[in-house]
């Protein structure tokens with residue numbers, strides 16, 4: 591019985607370390623987890639606000655597949671992959687309003703990852719294109 595327990599322990603240890611090794615290989619580049627966004631107000635008063643988040647790093651652009659419904663609060667829960675970016679890259683974050691003809695920009699922000707604590711959630715205040723008014727808040731994580 592004791593031997594069996596030890597064997598199980600060793601086996602699970604092995605499984606854990608292999609999983610870690612695989613995880614490390616997969617996180618080459620930069621992965622950004624888009625957690626949620628709040629108060630994304632569209633300039634467009636006629637149609638509904640359907641916000642999604644687009645991030646550009648080192649010339650690569652990725653967006654959330656999920657599109658929010660309304661301006662209050664959207665949980666995205668999506669990880670965006672930037673294979674040739676690094677953990678100290680600069681992120682251009684744009685919230686866009688999905689529309690039939692053209693997706694309007696709701697607000698945008700730039701985050702220099704070398705200047706923030708990437709071990710913690712990063713709260714990004716988006717600004718309207720014109721002026722400094724707040725357009726909403728996006729919470730992202732750098733996947734370690």
Ligand SMILES: [Ca+2]
Nearest residue numbers: 638640688689
């Ligand atoms: Ca819309």
